Amino acid sequence: MPGTEESDFVANPFELISVDETKTPTGMEGDKWCKYIIKQGDNEIVGYAVGSARKVKKEAKEKVIELNLRRYGKKGPPKPVKAKVKAA
Numbered sequence: 001m002p003g004t005e006e007s008d009f010v011a012n013p014f015e016l017i018s019v020d021e022t023k024t025p026t027g028m029e030g031d032k033w034c035k036y037i038i039k040q041g042d043n044e045i046v047g048y049a050v051g052s053a054r055k056v057k058k059e060a061k062e063k064v065i066e067l068n069l070r071r072y073g074k075k076g077p078p079k080p081v082k083a084k085v086k087a088a
Helices: 003-011 053-070
Strands: 015-022 035-038 043-050
Touching: 003 053, 015 053, 043 053
Parallel strands: none
Antiparallel strands: 015 035, 035 043
16 A cells, blocks of 8 residues: 555544434334444445434444454554653
């Protein structure tokens, strides 16, 4: 991956944009439905879930965490680098 693409990738994590109550999607059952939007750069994920806005928001935030962890593969996110201090 070229440097700019990699830095764009790291600089653009997934984030939860909104959670709004909505009507039941066609062909689905249930009373309370919410629509959520997750974005990463120009990419957008639109999802629907049954439950209160509070419950769906919590679940969508968990999805965002999982998506961001998956971006790094099996190694996980990069570890912080400790600065070396020269002895005086």
